[in-house]
Amino acid sequence: MSRRPVVVGNWKMFKTVPETVAFALEWKQKGGEYPGVDVGFTPPFVAVAALAEKVKGTGLWVGAQNLHWEKTGAFTGEVSAPMLAAAGASCVLVGHSERRQYFGETDETVAKKTAAALEAGLTPIVCVGETLAERKGGKTFDVVHRHVTGAFAKIPAEQIGRCVIAYEPVWAIGTGETATPAQAQEVHAHIRELVRGMAARHVAEATRIQYGGSVKPSNAAELLGQPDVDGALVGGASLEVASFAAICAAAQAAKK
Ligand code: PGA
Numbered sequence: 029m030s031r032r033p034v035v036v037g038n039w040k041m042f043k044t045v046p047e048t049v050a051f052a053l054e055w056k057q058k059g060g061e062y063p064g065v066d067v068g069f070t071p072p073f074v075a076v077a078a079l080a081e082k083v084k085g086t087g088l089w090v091g092a093q094n095l096h097w098e099k100t101g102a103f104t105g106e107v108s109a110p111m112l113a114a115a116g117a118s119c120v121l122v123g124h125s126e127r128r129q130y131f132g133e134t135d136e137t138v139a140k141k142t143a144a145a146l147e148a149g150l151t152p153i154v155c156v157g158e159t160l161a162e163r164k165g166g167k168t169f170d171v172v173h174r175h176v177t178g179a180f181a182k183i184p185a186e187q188i189g190r191c192v193i194a195y196e197p198v199w200a201i202g203t204g205e206t207a208t209p210a211q212a213q214e215v216h217a218h219i220r221e222l223v224r225g226m227a228a229r230h231v232a233e234a235t236r237i238q239y240g241g242s243v244k245p246s247n248a249a250e251l252l253g254q255p256d257v258d259g260a261l262v263g264g265a266s267l268e269v270a271s272f273a274a275i276c277a278a279a280q281a282a283k284k
Contacts, residue, residue, distance in 0.1 A: 032236070032258075033280075033282065035066070035067050035260050035276050036070060036091070036192075037068070037263075038093065042267055043072065048079050048082075052082035054269045055088075058269050059269055060273050062276045062280045065259075065280050065283070067088055067089065069089070069090060070093050070119070073107055076090060076092050076115045077116055081116060090118060090119075091119035091120045095108060095141055096108050096141070097141050098144075108148075117150060118151060121194075122153065123154055125155060125196055126201075138179045142183060142191065143183050146183060146191070152191045153191070154176075156172055156175035156194070157196040157240075158171040168197075176193065177226065188223055189230075191235070192235075192236045193219055194237075194238040194240050195216055197241050200242050203242060205242060206251070212257055213255065216237045217256045220233075237256060239251050242264070248260060252282035252283070253282045258283075259279060
């Protein structure tokens with residue numbers, strides 16, 4: 029079955045509001061059109077509303093990189109899913125490895141955030157993936173199993189299809205090292221199998237699984253050409269219009 033590719037630029041802690049606005053204008057001029065692909069960006073919280081405003085009507089996804097699971101409350105420093113939706117967001121990253129590694133994100137909080145995002149009408153982009161030590165220790169499938177089943181523990185199984193899963197091997201993030209297309213395909217197929225075990229077959233077939241970890245113009249076509257790789261979550265190469273556009277073009281070409 030054909031799945032519409034989804035390519036999202038994760039800007040991490042890069043770009044101020046003025047830089048975001050400048051990027052949006054440049055993207056509109058030079059970014060190109062990818063009618064077969066869902067394209068989006070997750071800027072820092074403070075730039076979500078400005079970006080959403082600038083790209084209104086273009087179909088681009090705009091999202092945040094994190095959220096809190098409660099709607100409101102005394103949680104200093106946190107931002108909720110309804111607040112993001114009201115700011116113009118349509119998606120949100122959940123469980124990125126940098127949040128798991130540096131900010132105490134757990135499978136439990138990922139599950140709560142995934143449910144809260146769906147409830148607010150946002151598409152959660154749920155990030156899963158093993159560290160280098162885990163891969164070397166032969167634990168890749170165990171870790172991915174724990175991340176995937178954990179993330180969807182608090183939602184009805186058929187709603188998994190409303191989420192995007194991003195497989196991001198931690199050892200490939202920001203390191204310049206990429207999983208080979210065969211390594212990516214192996215884990216993506218395994219993730220789809222896991223979803224098949226949790227939900228109906230058609231849900232597993234429809235769920236989009238992105239690859240992330242040093243995706244760049246030079247490796248995008250090969251990765252996106254794999255049968256279970258349905259898009260990319262792009263960090264470094266999403267900060268410049270030209271490199272991100274080249275990746276979107278590769279997604280468009282791979283899935284036509
Ligand atoms: P990278 O980041 O493309 O810079 O490796 C990917 C990510 O962390 O989402």
